[in-house]
Amino acid sequence: MSGISKDQLNHIAKLSNLPLKEGEDTKFSKLLSDTISYINVLNELDTSKVQETYQVTGLVNVFQKGDENVATLLQEDATKNANEVSKGLIVTKGVFERS
Numbered sequence: 001m002s003g004i005s006k007d008q009l010n011h012i013a014k015l016s017n018l019p020l021k022e023g024e025d026t027k028f029s030k031l032l033s034d035t036i037s038y039i040n041v042l043n044e045l046d047t048s049k050v051q052e053t054y055q056v057t058g059l060v061n062v063f064q065k066g067d068e069n070v071a072t073l074l075q076e077d078a079t080k081n082a083n084e085v086s087k088g089l090i091v092t093k094g095v096f097e098r099s
Helices: 006-016 024-044 075-079
Strands: none
Touching: 006 024
């Protein structure tokens, strides 16, 4: 695979909200290209007979024992001190910046 171009790197940095300083584009372009080349080794593996999985520990719920439902609040109790509630949910100010 050929290397990542500076334009591609700058686009990825912008999407990731990571500012690049002067001279870092060459360094990180090479690092990202090397990483992608290393990951492409996985394409050589035959995974057609491997079942998909989302976790490998076999644990289902390590915090709750059985079907018991203890020490939880009712929705009304959880929202009674909120400044603003909408459709049973606590309303807050946005935490993400949009540009």
